[in-house]
Amino acid sequence: MSEELLEYDVVVVGAGPAGSNAAYECAKNGYKVVMLEEDPVVGVPVQCGEGLSCFALQHLNIKPDEGFIAVNVSRLRVIFTNGNWMSVHDGGYELDRDKFDQFLVKRATDAGSELLTSAKVIDFDSKEKILKVTYNKKIISIKAKIVIGADGTKSNIAAWSGLLQKEQWRDKLIRAYELKMEGVDVNGFDMYFDVDIAPGGYVWVFQKGENIANVGIATTAKDTANRLDKFIEQKKIEGKVIGKTAGAIPYKGPLEKTYADGILIAGDAAGSTNPVFLGGISTAMQTGSLAGKTASESLKAGDFSEGFLSRYQKKWKKLPLADKSLLETAKIMHEFTPEMWEKMGELVGKSDVTNITALGKLRVVLKAFYPKYWSLIPVVPYMPTVMKAFSITRKWGW
Numbered sequence: 185m186s187e188e189l190l191e192y193d194v195v196v197v198g199a200g201p202a203g204s205n206a207a208y209e210c211a212k213n214g215y216k217v218v219m220l221e222e223d224p225v226v227g228v229p230v231q232c233g234e235g236l237s238c239f240a241l242q243h244l245n246i247k248p249d250e251g252f253i254a255v256n257v258s259r260l261r262v263i264f265t266n267g268n269w270m271s272v273h274d275g276g277y278e279l280d281r282d283k284f285d286q287f288l289v290k291r292a293t294d295a296g297s298e299l300l301t302s303a304k305v306i307d308f309d310s311k312e313k314i315l316k317v318t319y320n321k322k323i324i325s326i327k328a329k330i331v332i333g334a335d336g337t338k339s340n341i342a343a344w345s346g347l348l349q350k351e352q353w354r355d356k357l358i359r360a361y362e363l364k365m366e367g368v369d370v371n372g373f374d375m376y377f378d379v380d381i382a383p384g385g386y387v388w389v390f391q392k393g394e395n396i397a398n399v400g401i402a403t404t405a406k407d408t409a410n411r412l413d414k415f416i417e418q419k420k421i422e423g424k425v426i427g428k429t430a431g432a433i434p435y436k437g438p439l440e441k442t443y444a445d446g447i448l449i450a451g452d453a454a455g456s457t458n459p460v461f462l463g464g465i466s467t468a469m470q471t472g473s474l475a476g477k478t479a480s481e482s483l484k485a486g487d488f489s490e491g492f493l494s495r496y497q498k499k500w501k502k503l504p505l506a507d508k509s510l511l512e513t514a515k516i517m518h519e520f521t522p523e524m525w526e527k528m529g530e531l532v533g534k535s536d537v538t539n540i541t542a543l544g545k546l547r548v549v550l551k552a553f554y555p556k557y558w559s560l561i562p563v564v565p566y567m568p569t570v571m572k573a574f575s576i577t578r579k580w581g582w
């Protein structure tokens with residue numbers, strides 16, 4: 185093993201949606217930037233339900249491209265245990281996530297960023313900003329003015345920088361497990377909220393192609409695979425399993441601090457996932473992009489201090505994804521009993537709420553006072569918060 189030292193303005197660790205958006209912004213501004221990705225091929229393996237809103241791309245001026253879109257989706261449904269549902273007709277995509285990540289990385293390299301694959305960061309001296317990286321059967325050292333930690337739920341850069349404690353971080357992650365199934369017909373994205381099957385989370389059935397669906401579960405329970413099998417049996421889903429994946433999703437909100445001297449943390453590494461529906465691609469792109477913009481400003485000013493970089497956190501805190509209604513709503517949902525979910529289903533019936541008005545929302549709240557919905561009375565004071573969180577989620581959270 186020999187050693188060499190490479191120097192960059194910015195090193196981005198991780199070439200997922202957060203990292204590639206960060207690198208793109210830095211490269212576009214003319215800075216010397218490299219993305220380090222431990223996997224040999226960007227985006228592989230896919231560990232994702234692959235659902236993304238149209239707004240997520242519009243917001244960052246990214247043109248939808250059939251090279252990374254598997255299906256155009258126009259309906260999302262939240263389905264309750266008794267079969268009632270609430271739907272919205274918001275535009276979205278079922279991605280080919282590997283192609284999507286590769287597209288974003290190419291966008292960054294086209295703008296001038298470098299990319300090293302099979303390059304795993306194994307240590308980080310957060311004072312000197314020197315990363316130790318295994319690459320080409322060697323250990324190389326890379327020094328940067330700014331390091332952006334976009335290394336997903338492992339969050340090693342944040343841990344090495346003292347921005348998170350691994351023990352506490354593990355408690356902020358929810359388990360996810362997913363099967364790709366052939367022979368399953370679904371129109372759009374269906375999300376099943378059933379506390380008995382998926383406590384703390386939900387089950388999704390996302391249209392992946394003609395007769396192909398991503399069927400997944402996120403739950404605080406440990407036996408994810410058994411629970412998903414139980415759901416599949418209950419719903420009589422008879423498809424052939426053609427793929428499996430698993431992973432973790434941050435579900436208890438962002439890190440308290442996402443910056444330090446010469447360091448920024450973005451995407452899942454910073455816990456930026458939407459806690460309501462657990463979507464993290466859009467929020468990773470939003471925070472990655474802001475991290476890249478902030479790094480560029482810092483390089484322009486020649487000031488990489490914690491004080492200067494604190495503006496990154498101020499910026500993402502202003503984004504709707506940081507609104508406190510989201511975490512509050514997730515907490516309320518986690519405390520719902522099976523009976524409350526059932527009653528909530530009865531309350532909404534089978535309704536399309538795409539264009540629900542303020543009056544329509546008020547009617548729902550008032551209906552909760554009917555005697556048969558009395559078990560929902562404790563929730564009534566929180567309904568405006570929940571409604572706010574859902575409207576933010578519709579646009580910014582997936």
Ligand SMILES: Cc1cc2nc3c(=O)[nH]c(=O)nc-3n(C[C@H](O)[C@H](O)[C@H](O)COP(=O)(O)OP(=O)(O)OC[C@H]3O[C@@H](n4cnc5c(N)ncnc54)[C@H](O)[C@@H]3O)c2cc1C
Nearest residue numbers: 198200201202222232233234235305336431451452464465
């Ligand atoms: C089963 C499952 C289903 C999901 N479904 C959806 C969905 O349908 N829609 C949605 O919006 N979100 C979904 N999510 C969440 C979404 O996948 C993440 O929020 C998103 O990938 C976050 O992007 P990121 O760039 O922050 O991190 P990642 O995409 O995880 O990228 C981090 C990258 O860093 C690399 N890396 C890590 N450590 C190192 C290191 N030491 N050195 C070099 N490279 C390193 C990793 O290899 C990886 O490529 C799902 C998650 C799971 C687990």
